Amino acid sequence: MSTVNVTVTVNGVERSAEVEPRTLLVYFLRDHLRLTGTHIGCDTSNCGACTVMLDGKIIKSCTLFAVQANGKSVKTVEGLAENGKLHPIQEGFKEEHGLQCGFCTPGMMLSALELLQKNPHPSEDEIRWGISGNLCRCTGYQNIVKAIQYAADKMAKGEA
Amino acid sequence: MIPPSFEYHAPGSLADAIGLLKQHGDEAKILSGGHSLVPLMKMRFAAPAHIVDINDIPGLDYLKEEGGHLRIGALVREADLEASAVIAAKFPLILDATKLIADPQVRNRATIAGNLAHGDPANDHPAVMLALDAELVIEGSGGERVVPITKFFVDTFETALASDEVLKEVRIPIPPAKSGGAYFKLERRVGDFAIVGVAAQVSLDGAGNIQSAGIGLTNVGPMPIKAEAAEASLAGKAPNDATLQQAGQLAADASKPVTDNRAPEDYKRAMVKELTIRALRRAVSRAEGGN
């Protein structure tokens, strides 16, 4: 069984592991780096629980081999808060009750992050499309929309 | 959920990629966006011994107007199409379809070339490219060749690509003035493959009559379908209800749907007609400068 060395900058820190080429990025993060905030909710690339950012773009880490991320940078839920301060998206999810079981939440927040980076003032409809690759079974999405609106408002105020 | 083992190759050039494909023949698979291949591998429906990852080959991510064509490189992602000014200005049909493909995460990875090269009649771009009369630039160990989209799809999951060839570029003629297109897609839920999809592209003449029309159908047969009789029926006609109705009927006649998880055959056929009418109506409206 051949392995390859994979080095990925994860949340700003260079991390390496010897993995089989078939190792999916999500297993690299979870099994090898023990960053277990990224979850696995399906086996068909549908649910979005494993969403992370690869070089600033959201992807499904269950549909990318870790070796493909070699030399690239990955942001996971563990990298959302900076300097001990919650990201406005994290704050929004707590304030607006945007989570219940919490299983979809990490992926959902990363989708929200890309959405707000592309579109800082999204409408409700745009938010719903922005998170359409992330399934949630608990919240009915309504408070997730509110959570992202909260973050958008907060981030806009931060810019001003 | 765990794919079978394989040997991984990340060639630095197209030539190297083709060399690897030639060397490993049917044992090798090209990996670009990965959203067709990797799910199949996770389910163990596909087990290539060699993966040729073309993602890091430089110079394949261009999207440009040149020589009367829009040229889209093999590594242009759906999200690039979504964000492209030229797509927004001149190819509303592509924009319509792209926005409805899967979800934002998938569109950040999935490529238009992969969407075509998979040969899946459920994919959206085949119908779109059939409506737009695209050409595909293919490169292999025997050199480069250009294949019209109508000759590209050979069977379900089978295309004109040989095992040592790469779909390098999608080349689409820039539509004349007074052109418009639209994609209509019925889905079981957002992001799903189409129950039925219809791509329509029209160009109007000075009098406002239809000069030419292209119609492609998604997921209503073993292969993507170009509704040629429907297209022909529109030429020279005023885009009125009767004309569109007739084209819709001809498109439905050209479809070969089967009953499956998505819907029964009779519904799909009826929806080909209805969606063709709607897509044409919007295409005409866009050609006239509307939305």
Added chain:
Amino acid sequence: MAETTSESLGGIGQSVKRKEDLRFIQGKGKYIEDFYLPNMVYGVFVRSIFAHAKINSINSDAALKVPGVVAVLTEKDLAGVNLAWMPTLAGDTQAVLAGEKVLFQSQEVAFVVAETQAAAVDGASLVEVDYEELPVVVDPFKAMEPGAPVLRTDKEGQKDNHIFTWEAGDKAKTEKAFQDAEVTVSQKTHYPRCHPAPLETCGCVVDHNAFTGRTDIFMTSQAPHAHRTIFALISPFKEHTTRIVAPDIGGGFGNKVPVYPGYVLSAVASLVLGRPCKWIETRSENIQSTGFARDYHSEIELAATKDGKITALRVKTTADHGAFDAQASPSKWPAGLFSICTGSYDIADAHVQVDAVYTNKAPGGVAYRCSFRVTEAVYIMERAVDLLAVKLNMDPVQLRKKNFIKPEQFPYKSTTGWEYDSGDYEKTMNVALEAVGYDQLRKEQAEKRSRGELMGIGISSFTEIVGAGPRKQFDILGLSMNDGAEIRVHPTGTVMARFGVKSQGQGHETTFAQILAEELGIPEADIIVEEGDTDTAPYGLGTYGSRSTPVAGAAAAIAARKIRDKAQKIAAHMLEVSEADIEWKDYKFQVKGVPGKAKTMAEVAFAAYTAIPDGMEAGLEAVTYYDPPNFTFPYGTYICVVDIDSKTGEYKIRKFVAVDDCGIVINPMIVEGQIHGGLTEGFAIATMQEIRFDEGGNILNGNFMDYMLPTAVDTPHWDLDRTVTPCPHHPIGAKGIGESANVGSPPAIVNAIVDALSHLGVTNIEMPVSPWKIWRILHEKGVA
């Protein structure tokens, strides 16, 4: 000093932000897959490709040659330790691994154990099973025909595929009422087989330590104590040396109530190998093999007078239970609480019969986000009321109001034996009618119809029955359905509280702390709630059927009141007055009539460990096991407005008003979240979620590519409101709310769609309502 108020404490009625969120939003929740124990092995199943087949042989040679594969367990290995079969929650037996034959597609056939998950998957793909196909029984009606292949040949005395017949109500009186009826309606309908599909699948890590003799089982369990007792009853594991820990759970919805073969095999593997064993099912395995829900084929009939008084109800149901009867229902209630199907209406006579049958499908019948079989009951009744309204040419609102149980009739004894605790159905309905603008909508609908446009308004005025026990009548495998609470007030006035229920996203850590804050006068921030660890939690039957607030929430209040009783004695001692002179007022112990003379609970707590009166035991703790005297009966009125595209059959929910009454609300924010979620799952069931089979018993949509769950774009916006009718028998007046919305919403949606088509003579459409079904109708009627 600032005044202590419910708001300052974060007590009952406050939208306190959730305590559990901090870890979840930072990726620090700990779910089952996040457990990595040293020296751990991984288990993966080989599953049947056929729905019904004889197993001639299993060849593990190739699998065992895969580097890293440690063992391949088959039925023969289990038979050796007497674990080839396990009891189901319904008292049937289920094969842990298939022996002589497989009975459903995806049934567990072998368990491959390896050093890595990848090696286990590789190994599983190489196990060769020689099958001999047997005739497949998919249709539950055909299963009951004479000559149908008998599936459960393992069960002695089982001569057919019939599991049970269960009846409620008075058959003769009901028949008489139908004979005398001025008007009757009837409808056959199928509540489709669906799957709860929580976003986290099921799994476990079992760690048996041969040196200490102890076994730790970390598992996705909605009921850790009940599961441990069952383990102890069926396996070599003893209750005192076995610890079940349910960690953070990524949604349950009933799916994590049954015991699955994966848990048993991981335990066996750990026991045999002396190493921890992890088993995490894939999503496809989850949908294809673990507890499904519903699958009730019902015929419902109503008898009524010409002016719309419903006189009798008759229901005959054939229930498809799959290959093993593994539904989760209390022992004496094989069809659960299905006889609640008289709903919100005062109906003199009813008769309900359920016949359950075996088919070649996965076992289950779990209470998917509902109390046992209540969803099925509510659906048929709310559909039937609409049918009657059409037949009588009456507005469905008027018909419902005419038949509602009236406020003065509570406590109301129904003809099938339930005692409804409280409600004011008409008041709640009126709030919904007002919110949606009902009269205006009917005018709009009439106008639209005249233009050929399709719009419908659907109503559901449902009643739920949640919070099992009472323990005398309700048990799971003999375990009475009461639940414990254990509270410790520390010397510094902070609190640790533990419960036998287990949150899966409902927010117990917050809401139970709020109950205690209210009862103890201690801020919720100073209260920590723990659940899920059998080593520490008091006994309880777990969380499902909306029983956490009705049972454990009540236990919290009762235990807190025990603490207050003792604290009051200590306070009297501290204040040097007699206990009778002390009153609990403004969250403090005060000397009656002397407002300045008071002790807080924190002050009393310190004294409880430092300065207790003579003759009193130290400490300030309490344990309670609460046996609910009755169920709670949350209810509501939902109104759904749909617009249908007459050419494609596509429809859009334009507006959905949900007015719920769950009695006293502990945390309005959380209650709204529960309703949003329940409505969305109800919407999903009504419109897309269905597990389908072909004639060979092959699952047609056993993964997330084809088992449809709604995205944010598909999901409607929900408009909520509420009325408050306190539960008279619950210590804080609360009723369960986690499931009402899932129970009440499907009929509102289907009623709306049927209403949009009713002028064409349409009276029914089956769930899930796919656009093609509507198109077919419109096409047949010449509209599309």
